Amino acid sequence: MQRHIDVELAGIKEALIRMASLAEGAIGRSIKALVSRNAEMAHQVISSDDAINTLEIEIDELCLRTMARYQPEAKDLRFLAMVLKINNDLERMGDQAVNIAERTLDLLKEPLLKPLIDIPRMAEIAQRMVKESLDAFVQQDPERARSVCRQDDQVDRLDDQIFRELLTYMMEDPKTITRSVHLILVSRHLERIADHATNIAEDVVYLIQGKTIKHHAADE
Amino acid sequence: MQRHIDVELAGIKEALIRMASLAEGAIGRSIKALVSRNAEMAHQVISSDDAINTLEIEIDELCLRTMARYQPEAKDLRFLAMVLKINNDLERMGDQAVNIAERTLDLLKEPLLKPLIDIPRMAEIAQRMVKESLDAFVQQDPERARSVCRQDDQVDRLDDQIFRELLTYMMEDPKTITRSVHLILVSRHLERIADHATNIAEDVVYLIQGKTIKHHAADE
Numbered sequence: 552m553q554r555h556i557d558v559e560l561a562g563i564k565e566a567l568i569r570m571a572s573l574a575e576g577a578i579g580r581s582i583k584a585l586v587s588r589n590a591e592m593a594h595q596v597i598s599s600d601d602a603i604n605t606l607e608i609e610i611d612e613l614c615l616r617t618m619a620r621y622q623p624e625a626k627d628l629r630f631l632a633m634v635l636k637i638n639n640d641l642e643r644m645g646d647q648a649v650n651i652a653e654r655t656l657d658l659l660k661e662p663l664l665k666p667l668i669d670i671p672r673m674a675e676i677a678q679r680m681v682k683e684s685l686d687a688f689v690q691q692d693p694e695r696a697r698s699v700c701r702q703d704d705q706v707d708r709l710d711d712q713i714f715r716e717l718l719t720y721m722m723e724d725p726k727t728i729t730r731s732v733h734l735i736l737v738s739r740h741l742e743r744i745a746d747h748a749t750n751i752a753e754d755v756v757y758l759i760q761g762k763t764i765k766h767h768a769a770d771e
Numbered sequence: 772m773q774r775h776i777d778v779e780l781a782g783i784k785e786a787l788i789r790m791a792s793l794a795e796g797a798i799g800r801s802i803k804a805l806v807s808r809n810a811e812m813a814h815q816v817i818s819s820d821d822a823i824n825t826l827e828i829e830i831d832e833l834c835l836r837t838m839a840r841y842q843p844e845a846k847d848l849r850f851l852a853m854v855l856k857i858n859n860d861l862e863r864m865g866d867q868a869v870n871i872a873e874r875t876l877d878l879l880k881e882p883l884l885k886p887l888i889d890i891p892r893m894a895e896i897a898q899r900m901v902k903e904s905l906d907a908f909v910q911q912d913p914e915r916a917r918s919v920c921r922q923d924d925q926v927d928r929l930d931d932q933i934f935r936e937l938l939t940y941m942m943e944d945p946k947t948i949t950r951s952v953h954l955i956l957v958s959r960h961l962e963r964i965a966d967h968a969t970n971i972a973e974d975v976v977y978l979i980q981g982k983t984i985k986h987h988a989a990d991e
């Protein structure tokens with residue numbers, strides 16, 4: 552027999568998937584704007600952040616109303632608490648996309664420093680992590696979630712590498728300083744996006760297996 | 772008559788205050804380590820992060836267990852959901868303190884770039900915001916929470932100012948590049964700490980007044 556709460560939970564899951572697709576879209580466009588030096592696209596990312604913020608609040612409200620109305624049992628409560636957390640991570644990813652778009656607009660004030668290679672690679676991994684963490688949530692797949700956690704190290708290594716390379720650039724030619732610093736910040740924003748995806752993946756493992764791998768993902 | 776759940780809620784509140792004091796301590800020590808060039812203190816911040824991470828998980832568990840066991844009414848559920856969020860913000864503040872400590876260790880490899888003035892000022896405001904956001908939560912004081920939100924602009928302005936000043940340093944003397952970049956990152960970490968305090972303050976207003984000021988704090 553289907554319970555009333557199941558209808559609510561399905562609606563919440565659907566809203567969270569919509570939220571994830573908005574966040575993914577913003578991240579994808581912010582990187583595309585950076586790589587193709589497209590100011591209009593960067594402005595789009597910035598102006599579309601309102602929609603993400605509004606949806607975050609709606610999803611929070613939905614969860615709290617469902618908790619209050621149905622007095623759900625432990626398993627459903629755990630699901631709702633995880634939605635609250637994942638929702639928050641997605642909203643912050645949207646913020647990071649806005650940050651990347653703002654850095655892009657700064658970078659467009661000067662000629663291209665160098666063809667971007669490592670940053671798009673890092674962006675690709677980060678975007679894949681976002682997608683896979685949500686897939687893991689939708690399909691309740693702890694193995695996929697663990698794979699997201701493992702990719703986080705790769706992103707951290709690329710972030711370090713980009714940092715060191717750009718320091719070298721700046722030291723060799725001070726004219727590159729402003730642009731290099733903006734690129735270092737872009738790299739940090741991508742690293743944060745990967746962190747949020749890792750948080751989501753950790754929450755998924757916790758939700759399914761009732762076992763926390765938080766703060767220990769790398770040890771596994 | 773006192774309800775059983777009130778005992779649980781009081782315990783959770785107490786644990787969250789302990790969590791806040793760990794996070795505040797880490798932030799304070801990370802800045803002290805930076806300003807006084809104290810490597811040992813920086814290492815302390817890094818090694819004490821485990822305690823913060825462990826307590827975060829404990830508080831999450833406490834909230835979820837209380838939700839499941841007592842099937843709380845709407846008001847208490849809202850409180851528990853807010854604790855989950857605030858707990859998360861506090862844990863991330865701890866991470867930012869670790870980041871500052873790591874940057875400090877990098878900075879100690881070279882002589883002092885210049886006496887730090889704006890960064891300690893920014894740190895002072897950020898720390899005050901953290902303290903006041905928690906006070907607002909404990910005393911259920913929406914006015915104090917709104918005051919936290921207003922201070923966030925000040926931190927953002929200082930972050931911009933520090934960024935521009937350090938760019939100038941680097942351009943005038945490429946030998947300062949590595950140190951300047953580390954200081955720019957410290958400033959960003961402080962800005963993130965202030966953001967987390969603002970999130971907490973927004974959650975407090977929401978909890979008390981059932982009215983979201985999220986994403987619109989600056990308009991008020």
